[in-house]
Amino acid sequence: xxxxTSPTTPDVDVVCVGAGFSGLYAAYKAAxxxxxxxxxxxxxxxxxxxxxxxxxxxxCDVESIYYSYSFSEELQQEWTWSERFAPQAEILxxxxxxxxxxxxxRHFRFNSRVAAARWLPDEHLWEVTxxxxxxxxxxxxxxxxxxxxxxxxxxxPGLENFTGLTVSTSRWNISLDDLAGKRVAVIGxxxxxxxxxxxxxxxxxxxxxFQRTPNYVLPARNAPLSADVVDEIKSNYPAIREECWxxxxxIPDRPATDRALDVSEEERRRxxxxxxxxxxxxxxxxxxxxxxxxxxxxxxxxxxxxxKIRQTVEDPKTAALLEPRxxxxxxxxxxxxxxxxxxxxxxxxxxxxRDEPITTMTSDSIIIGSDSYAVDAIVLAIGxxxxxxxxxxxxxxxxxAGTLQQAWADGVRTYLGIMTAGFPxxxxxxxxxxxxxxxxxxxxxxxxxDWIADLIAHAKAKGGDVIEPTTEAxxxxxxxxxxxxxxxxxxxxxxxxxxxxxxxxxxxxLGYVGGVGRYRRMCAEIGRRGYPGVRIGxxxxxxxxxxxxxxxx
Ligand code: NA7
Numbered sequence: 001x002x003x004x005t006s007p008t009t010p011d012v013d014v015v016c017v018g019a020g021f022s023g024l025y026a027a028y029k030a031a032x033x034x035x036x037x038x039x040x041x042x043x044x045x046x047x048x049x050x051x052x053x054x055x056x057x058x059x060c061d062v063e064s065i066y067y068s069y070s071f072s073e074e075l076q077q078e079w080t081w082s083e084r085f086a087p088q089a090e091i092l093x094x095x096x097x098x099x100x101x102x103x104x105x106r107h108f109r110f111n112s113r114v115a116a117a118r119w120l121p122d123e124h125l126w127e128v129t130x131x132x133x134x135x136x137x138x139x140x141x142x143x144x145x146x147x148x149x150x151x152x153x154x155x156x157p158g159l160e161n162f163t164g165l166t167v168s169t170s171r172w173n174i175s176l177d178d179l180a181g182k183r184v185a186v187i188g189x190x191x192x193x194x195x196x197x198x199x200x201x202x203x204x205x206x207x208x209x210f211q212r213t214p215n216y217v218l219p220a221r222n223a224p225l226s227a228d229v230v231d232e233i234k235s236n237y238p239a240i241r242e243e244c245w246x247x248x249x250x251i252p253d254r255p256a257t258d259r260a261l262d263v264s265e266e267e268r269r270r271x272x273x274x275x276x277x278x279x280x281x282x283x284x285x286x287x288x289x290x291x292x293x294x295x296x297x298x299x300x301x302x303x304x305x306x307x308k309i310r311q312t313v314e315d316p317k318t319a320a321l322l323e324p325r326x327x328x329x330x331x332x333x334x335x336x337x338x339x340x341x342x343x344x345x346x347x348x349x350x351x352x353x354r355d356e357p358i359t360t361m362t363s364d365s366i367i368i369g370s371d372s373y374a375v376d377a378i379v380l381a382i383g384x385x386x387x388x389x390x391x392x393x394x395x396x397x398x399x400x401a402g403t404l405q406q407a408w409a410d411g412v413r414t415y416l417g418i419m420t421a422g423f424p425x426x427x428x429x430x431x432x433x434x435x436x437x438x439x440x441x442x443x444x445x446x447x448x449x450d451w452i453a454d455l456i457a458h459a460k461a462k463g464g465d466v467i468e469p470t471t472e473a474x475x476x477x478x479x480x481x482x483x484x485x486x487x488x489x490x491x492x493x494x495x496x497x498x499x500x501x502x503x504x505x506x507x508x509x510l511g512y513v514g515g516v517g518r519y520r521r522m523c524a525e526i527g528r529r530g531y532p533g534v535r536i537g538x539x540x541x542x543x544x545x546x547x548x549x550x551x552x553x
Contacts, residue, residue, distance in 0.1 A: 008123040012036040015117075015128050015138030017394060019108045020048015022144030022429040022445045024098055025069065027107040029453050038136055039108035039144075040128070046099045046108070048146050050092045055169040055381075056176045057195035058088035059222070061335050062440045063280060065233050066251045068094065070241040071446060075101060077237075080230055084280075085222045085335070117141055119398040119424060124465050126425060139465060140456060143391055143428045147436055147510075150389030152382050152502055156187060158360030158367070165377035169196060170384065179377055181205050185366055187358075188381035189215060194334040196381065198342045205347065208373055210366070212353040213494075214324045216305050220335035221279045245447070246517035250440030253282050255515075260288035260297035272304045285329035292329055292488045302328040312340040319343075321352045330488075331495030332438070386496040387432040387510045388412060398423055411508035415469030415477050415533060416523060416545075418448055424468040427452045433481045435519045437497055437511030438490070444516060451523050455531060464537025473533025476546040484514045521552050 014030050016023050019041035030037035043051045060067045064086040099105050113131040126141040151170040169192040184204040189211045201207045243252040275287045290297040306323045313319035359367045366373045401407045401422025414420045417434025429448045430436035436444045459467050494500040533544040
């Protein structure tokens with residue numbers, strides 16, 4: 001594709017950051033299109049988040065048959081998932097299998113971090129600088145760096161004083177046996193904490209869980225997939241995938257149509273019980289259409305889960321501390337196995353940080369006010385600097401817009417969560433303001449990569465090698481994402497969804513919550529109309545996307 005005689009010839013067509021689900025599919029797609037591709041990955045191998053998050057109990061909260069690629073029928077037929085929610089090691093084996101099966105590893109350089117990327121406006125190229133100092137130039141820069149890949153800073157006071165074992169769930173580098181017989185503290189009770197706490201409790205002499213905000217933990221109901229179920233899935237994959245693509249959350253979740261407050265209390269309870277048995281993303285929080293929009297409706301579901309907590313946890317004081325007080329689903333619910341039951345063990349205690357945070361630490365203790373908790377090991381399960389963390393780490397710069405940090409100083413601004421004005425030829429796979437955050441991210445990854453490839457092919461056919469959204473179209477998308485989230489209870493609750501878990505981060509909602517199906521139809525329509533709102537070789541097609549959004553509603 002490249003012209004070797006031109007002074008603006010790139011080393012490769014596509015430079016991509018990351019060899020997780022995004023980067024691997026981007027490499028596959030580029031090869032399919034006949035584009036040269038250079039991928040760079042900090043880790044020594046493929047896997048992305050599944051390479052790093054190896055803590056005990058790590059699993060995806062989306063069922064494995066959906067949290068997998070759909071682009072190859074052969075792949076889906078030859079791979080067999082063992083469980084409803086396969087463990088991290090199995091997900092990583094799957095990613096390795098995909099890399100081998102499609103010979104994708106050759107497109108990547110491992111142990112290579114992209115330290116900076118700068119747009120060269122005269123050459124129409126991106127130049128990336130690796131941590132080794134080496135540079136590579138590509139026409140297009142793809143960020144497949146993931147949404148939950150930059151661990152949050154260790155903002156726990158006094159951690160530097162602690163001389164015992166410290167480990168983070170997102171960079172797990174010990175074995176569970178290393179915690180055996182020890183007094184262990186786990187700080188953080190999001191999905192990572194919820195998954196590892198029951199397993200650490202089984203080996204620790206004593207486990208103290210330090211909880212700032214209790215979350216809703218619904219039973220995962222994980223189980224092996226029987227041969228019959230696997231056969232049925234394999235004979236129905238095309239239909240299953242189609243259902244996922246046009247669903248709200250990227251799983252076969254047909255939206256509920258009736259409202260919680262329109263049925264009797266008895267009927268509600270019956271439905272919640274059924275959903276609680278089913279669990280997963282199709283569980284209690286998805287049972288009625290108004291649970292994420294009407295606080296009163298939500299309270300019926302939230303209280304149902306709180307009641308389950310009170311029924312499970314024997315000590316009433318501990319149960320009360322575990323009861324969440326924000327609307328169910330307003331931040332991502334956790335799916336656990338034996339989580340609440342763990343607090344009935346004699347070797348487990350719960351310390352709430354709700355009223356008083358950790359004051360400091362000494363060499364062997366966590367201090368809260370006048371209380372001291374002696375521990376041998378601290379497990380940090382404190383989460384991620386979601387979406388913007390990994391993107392800012394790339395130090396992406398253009399002469400026109402400066403850094404991405406500067407462009408987004410007051411909050412994220414994107415076109416479809418894929419591009420951002422002032423950064424030509426820069427594409428984010430499942431980026432902020434895409435549906436990635438509140439859905440099955442693999443669906444969004446495949447759709448984004450396909451859409452980006454179609455756009456690049458379209459631009460090439462038109463003879464334009466610079467692609468950039470207009471500010472006007474970008475503002476349309478920001479307004480659409482804001483209007484969509486403001487109709488829901490997501491806007492009411494602090495979490496990584498809104499950037500509020502990281503001190504100093506502007507609070508903007510980091511996703512589009514109108515559903516992956518609607519988003520997909522919108523993106524397809526934009527493509528059909530010649531990419532309105534995108535400047536290709538300096539020319540933009542009107543109208544911008546606000547009108548399309550209204551038309552497809
Ligand atoms: P989360 O969901 O962000 O959870 C992090 C937890 O750590 C949460 O309970 C936080 O409390 C707590 N936290 C964070 N910082 C501190 C400090 N300084 N002191 C005490 N407690 C703290 O991250 P996860 O890794 O569990 O899960 C992330 C996503 O991965 C998850 O949603 C799934 O999509 C997969 P807070 O709620 O901020 O009060």
